[in-house]
Amino acid sequence: SQQGEEDPQALSIQEGENATMNCSYKTSINNLQWYRQNSGRGLVHLILIRSNEREKHSGRLRVTLDTSKKSSSLLITASRAADTASYFCATDVGGAQKLVFGQGTRLTINP
Amino acid sequence: EAGVAQSPRYKIIEKRQSVAFWCNPISGHATLYWYQQILGQGPKLLIQFQNNGVVDDSQLPKDRFSAERLKGVDSTLKIQPAKLEDSAVYLCASSPRDSYNEQFFGPGTRLTVL
Numbered sequence: 001s002q003q004g005e006e007d008p009q010a011l012s013i014q015e016g017e018n019a020t021m022n023c024s025y026k027t028s029i030n031n032l033q034w035y036r037q038n039s040g041r042g043l044v045h046l047i048l049i050r051s052n053e054r055e056k057h058s059g060r061l062r063v064t065l066d067t068s069k070k071s072s073s074l075l076i077t078a079s080r081a082a083d084t085a086s087y088f089c090a091t092d093v094g095g096a097q098k099l100v101f102g103q104g105t106r107l108t109i110n111p
Numbered sequence: 112e113a114g115v116a117q118s119p120r121y122k123i124i125e126k127r128q129s130v131a132f133w134c135n136p137i138s139g140h141a142t143l144y145w146y147q148q149i150l151g152q153g154p155k156l157l158i159q160f161q162n163n164g165v166v167d168d169s170q171l172p173k174d175r176f177s178a179e180r181l182k183g184v185d186s187t188l189k190i191q192p193a194k195l196e197d198s199a200v201y202l203c204a205s206s207p208r209d210s211y212n213e214q215f216f217g218p219g220t221r222l223t224v225l
Contacts, residue, residue, distance in 0.1 A: 004153075031212060042115070042202055042216030043154070088153050092212075098144075098167055099214065101153030 004032075004089045004102030012108040019076040021105040023089030024069075030092050032065055033099070034074050037086045046074075046087075076107075084109045113137065115217035117203050123223045129191040132220045136184070136205030142166075144214060145178055145188050146202040154202055160186065161208070193224045 007022045023032070031050045035043040049056045049065045049072065056063045062075040076083055086106045090099040116135040124130050136143050142161050146154035157176065158168040162183035171178070175194070180186040190197055200221050204214040 033212065040218075040221075042218045043204075043214075044216070045213050048212055090153075098156055098159055099212075101155070103151070103153050 004091055004100065006087070006089060006102045006105045008105060009103065010106045010108070012110060013079060014110050015079060015081055017079055019079050019083070019107055019109075021074045021087050021107070023072045023074070023102055025072075025089075025091050025102075026070065027093055029067075032063075032072050033090045034061075034063060034072075035088045035090060035101070037088065037104070039085070043088065079109045081109050081111055083107060115203055115205055115215055117201075117217035117220055119220055120218065121221050121223075123225065124193055126195055126224050127192040129189065130193055130222060131187050131189045132201050132203075132222075134186045134188070134203030134217060136186070136203070137215055139207070140205035140215070141183070141208035142206045143180055143186050144204040144206075145186070146204065148200045148202055148219070150199070157188070190222075193222075195224050198222055198224045 004023050004025045013019055031048055033048045034046045036046055037043045047058045047061055047063050049063050060077045065072045086104045088101045088104045090101045093100050118133050144159050145157045147157050148154045157171045158178045159166040160180040163180045176190055178188045200219040202219045203217045206214045
């Protein structure tokens, strides 16, 4: 069953703009992660936020987590063409040592 | 450090045929995962190994899918017989022991079943 749901499913913006993607989940988690997948490639781990954290930064990435709303957001600032990819949130489920991925947001950065 | 290796990268087969995928994880990584990613969806875990033992195979269609990880290093995933709905990208990932959080993914094998 699907744990994470990303929103929007697709997003197209101009280079230099900020991109925001959201993820909602259903059950309690220990942490939430974001991964990036370039076309035809494997996934790359971007950032992990623990359930007791509210915000985390990594370079141009900012992740927030609201456990009361069971939601997270990923903000990419000053987007670049190379950011064009699909972005997935992943959560552990009830403490199980495995990840469940959402459907992903397909981000397109237009030059 | 070499990444997760997978082969082949692409495979096209007829339905009811058999196919096998190979994965070589990052050296020293105890945990190995096989995921199925259908077009437009996120990866779905098929099976998880810790060394050469199965930790979770609850979503593996065991009537047609099998996987093994002999000697706790390389792994193979087999489908026999294949169905049209098995068309997907099969991703292998690995992580260090007790660190399922950060998984390192291979490039995947794109399977097309005709």
